[in-house]
Amino acid sequence: MQRIIKNGQVIDETWHLLDKDATLEGLSNADDLIVPLVLWREHAHALKVRDGGLGIWLDSDEEVEEIAGDLGHFKVIALNFPSFVDGRHYSSARLLRERYGYQGEIRAVGDVLRDQLFFMQRCGFDAFAIRADRDPHDALQSLQDFSVCYQAAADQPPLFRRRQG
Amino acid sequence: MYVYDQYDQHIIEDRVRQFRDQTRRYLAGELSEEEFRPLRLQNGLYIQRYAPMLRVAVPYGLLSSPQLRKLARIARDYDKGYAHISTRQNVQFNWPELEDVPDILAELATVQMHAIQTSGNCIRNTTTDQFAGVAHDELVDPRPWCEIIRQWSTFHPEFAFLPRKFKIAVNGAVGDRAAIEVHDIGLEAVHNGAGELGFRVSVGGGLGRTPIVGTFINEFLPWQHLLTYLDAVLRVYNRYGRRDNKFKARIKILVKALTPEVFAERVNAEWAHLKDGPSTLTEAEVERVSRCFVDPAYRLLEDQEAALARLDAEHPGFARWRARNVFAHKKPGYAAVTLSLKPTGIAPGDITDKQLDALADLAERYSFGEVRNSHQQNVILADVEQARLFDLWGELRELGFATPNVGLLTDIICCPGGDYCSLANAKSIPIAEAIQRRFEDLDYLFDIGELDLNISGCMNACGHHHIGHIGILGVDKKGAEFYQVSLGGSAGRDASLGQILGPSFAQEDMAEVIEKIITVYVEKRVEDERFIDTFRRIGIEPFKERVYAANH
Numbered sequence: 001m002q003r004i005i006k007n008g009q010v011i012d013e014t015w016h017l018l019d020k021d022a023t024l025e026g027l028s029n030a031d032d033l034i035v036p037l038v039l040w041r042e043h044a045h046a047l048k049v050r051d052g053g054l055g056i057w058l059d060s061d062e063e064v065e066e067i068a069g070d071l072g073h074f075k076v077i078a079l080n081f082p083s084f085v086d087g088r089h090y091s092s093a094r095l096l097r098e099r100y101g102y103q104g105e106i107r108a109v110g111d112v113l114r115d116q117l118f119f120m121q122r123c124g125f126d127a128f129a130i131r132a133d134r135d136p137h138d139a140l141q142s143l144q145d146f147s148v149c150y151q152a153a154a155d156q157p158p159l160f161r162r163r164q165g
Numbered sequence: 166m167y168v169y170d171q172y173d174q175h176i177i178e179d180r181v182r183q184f185r186d187q188t189r190r191y192l193a194g195e196l197s198e199e200e201f202r203p204l205r206l207q208n209g210l211y212i213q214r215y216a217p218m219l220r221v222a223v224p225y226g227l228l229s230s231p232q233l234r235k236l237a238r239i240a241r242d243y244d245k246g247y248a249h250i251s252t253r254q255n256v257q258f259n260w261p262e263l264e265d266v267p268d269i270l271a272e273l274a275t276v277q278m279h280a281i282q283t284s285g286n287c288i289r290n291t292t293t294d295q296f297a298g299v300a301h302d303e304l305v306d307p308r309p310w311c312e313i314i315r316q317w318s319t320f321h322p323e324f325a326f327l328p329r330k331f332k333i334a335v336n337g338a339v340g341d342r343a344a345i346e347v348h349d350i351g352l353e354a355v356h357n358g359a360g361e362l363g364f365r366v367s368v369g370g371g372l373g374r375t376p377i378v379g380t381f382i383n384e385f386l387p388w389q390h391l392l393t394y395l396d397a398v399l400r401v402y403n404r405y406g407r408r409d410n411k412f413k414a415r416i417k418i419l420v421k422a423l424t425p426e427v428f429a430e431r432v433n434a435e436w437a438h439l440k441d442g443p444s445t446l447t448e449a450e451v452e453r454v455s456r457c458f459v460d461p462a463y464r465l466l467e468d469q470e471a472a473l474a475r476l477d478a479e480h481p482g483f484a485r486w487r488a489r490n491v492f493a494h495k496k497p498g499y500a501a502v503t504l505s506l507k508p509t510g511i512a513p514g515d516i517t518d519k520q521l522d523a524l525a526d527l528a529e530r531y532s533f534g535e536v537r538n539s540h541q542q543n544v545i546l547a548d549v550e551q552a553r554l555f556d557l558w559g560e561l562r563e564l565g566f567a568t569p570n571v572g573l574l575t576d577i578i579c580c581p582g583g584d585y586c587s588l589a590n591a592k593s594i595p596i597a598e599a600i601q602r603r604f605e606d607l608d609y610l611f612d613i614g615e616l617d618l619n620i621s622g623c624m625n626a627c628g629h630h631h632i633g634h635i636g637i638l639g640v641d642k643k644g645a646e647f648y649q650v651s652l653g654g655s656a657g658r659d660a661s662l663g664q665i666l667g668p669s670f671a672q673e674d675m676a677e678v679i680e681k682i683i684t685v686y687v688e689k690r691v692e693d694e695r696f697i698d699t700f701r702r703i704g705i706e707p708f709k710e711r712v713y714a715a716n717h
Binding site for chain 1: 171172176178179182189200203204286317318319320321322323324325326327366391400403404409433438442443444446447449450453
């Protein structure tokens with residue numbers, strides 16, 4: 001079973017992330033599913049009436065604006081990093097938290113490595129599916145890479161509004 | 166200059182710890198080469214032709230004497246006894262061992278220095294006028310704004326993995342010595358009709374493979390909104406800049422594809438959400454940072470024109486040096502002095518450990534303990550009393566810093582080229598040297614007058630060849646090193662990009678080619694016309710005819 005980092009701890013994964021080409025047929029009713037955007041586009045109603053938990057995932061070229069009106073339906077929004085150097089979803093996460101006020105889980109999936117975690121966390125990610133060949137326990141340490149940050153992000157206002165003495 | 170408090174110090178010490186662990190994991194095989202690459206690049210560490218190259222950040226070019234001594238020591242202990250001033254006002258070491266880099270960073274941190282974001286696809290060192298704060302034509306001191314941008318951009322969590330590198334420059338003077346229009350973002354500090362401070366914002370300028378002069382998309386951005394606006398520009402770029410082709414990934418390609426008007430609309434739409442948010446600057450913060458850049462304890466002096474003119478008459482060498490290397494200062498009785506790192510036979514911008522130590526002493530004795538690096542790869546003592554210029558000149562001559570060629574043909578901007586850099590198509594340093602040797606006669610050099618000659622060893626344009634009045638680009642022609650020449654580039658206000666003269670030349674012909682170009686200029690110029698002005702008047706044809714004449 002895959003293990004993920006959630007709220008600063010390593011926990012067992014309970015959600016199933018469906019491929020981009022997944023169809024409605026044969027979907028479990030009770031499982032917790034993270035569905036691709038294209039499935040949500042076509043079958044939003046059917047997905048909403050399932051009993052299991054619903055999450056959605058966006059690829060790096062898919063925009064949060066498209067789901068901005070539907071956020072209440074998702075317990076998890078997973079943002080995919082096809083490569084760790086593709087930084088688009090850092091902006092997506094901030095938009096979800098700061099502009100659209102999303103309170104659910106924002107999970108980093110794909111090519112997620114420990115040295116990205118500190119920045120991701122600042123942008124509003126609170127869950128990380130570390131690449132399967134790496135140890136999530138090691139990766140936990142990187143959430144503490146820095147003790148001070150200069151600029152504003154999803155986590156705090158800029159240092160110049162906090163600086164003392 | 167800016168002085169760290171405990172917050173700033175924490176951040177760079179955390180970085181040393183983080184990079185030490187990343188290096189350990191790489192050496193232990195826990196990080197692949199591909200995974201380590203962006204991490205080391207964001208710390209200025211390249212794997213070069215012979216050894217790693219470490220680029221140390223010098224925020225907007227300012228250095229103190231203790232920092233210079235630390236650089237000297239690193240050059241001695243970890244390198245081969247010299248360092249190199251880059252065209253982004255930074256300092257580079259060409260021979261450190263990878264294993265030593267964490268220790269070098271720890272040493273740098275003891276003098277408030279680091280190598281953060283000196284490479285990689287992130288926001289790079291913000292650059293400015295090397296005469297900031299002392300220039301006679303300055304309207305607004307850009308340094309506090311550079312520091313505010315430095316802090317905002319340092320480990321900005323949203324913009325650590327941009328499509329490509331991102332460079333910001335700030336100007337606050339009448340002349341533009343920071344070349345802001347060839348930067349991803351250029352900021353010009355201005356006052357509006359009501360006397361309020363703001364910025365004109367240019368985007369999408371840049372050199373490299375597709376050189377473009379930027380477009381001003383905002384004529385007056387009130388200072389309070391500087392950071393939210395920058396966030397908006399960067400966010401639009403981060404989301405929509407091309408990532409499929411690294412040669413089309415700079416913001417200039419996006420701005421061009423959308424048109425500057427549409428790009429500006431996108432930025433404004435994004436900014437509408439960010440404006441007046443938590444990143445809105447406060448007067449208290451601007452004041453806090455500005456306190457680090459107040460005038461040093463200048464003495465009340467008078468200009469020394471008569472005395473200096475007498476010295477000029479007695480010492481022609483001093484007169485020459487003063488004409489080229491001394492720059493007018495805003496305070497009576499003071500001058501800014503450029504130390505030329507372009508003597509013939511030394512790679513442009515190179516400086517030895519002994520020179521660095523000597524420079525630290527000179528700065529303390531002559532210029533309040535500070536120096537600046539220029540993007541022309543020279544060093545400036547910004548606050549020298551005019552009455553002490555003659556003494557200083559004597560000392561500079563002994564140290565090899567007094568070549569009177571600032572702004573002249575032999576003051577060549579030059580990348581490390583094929584001698585060091587693994588990206589280069591061709592060597593650049595030997596070309597610079599061949600040209601310097603050809604124009605060694607000082608009378609001739611002075612007669613030619615102001616001329617920017619810039620050399621890049623490849624399309625990445627680290628030597629800024631596009632904006633040289635004469636630009637030289639190393640190209641690969643069937644495995645052999647050749648050089649393409651362009652004319653008419655300019656970095657200042659009304660920036661322009663050079664036009665290619667024609668087919669490229671072999672290395673051994675380069676000095677001759679440059680001489681022919683100069684001969685055409687000398688024949689065609691009118692009175693005191695500068696090379697660039699003659700070129701703009703007569704166009705490229707006369708140069709082409711002469712250089713490619715049949716007897717070539």
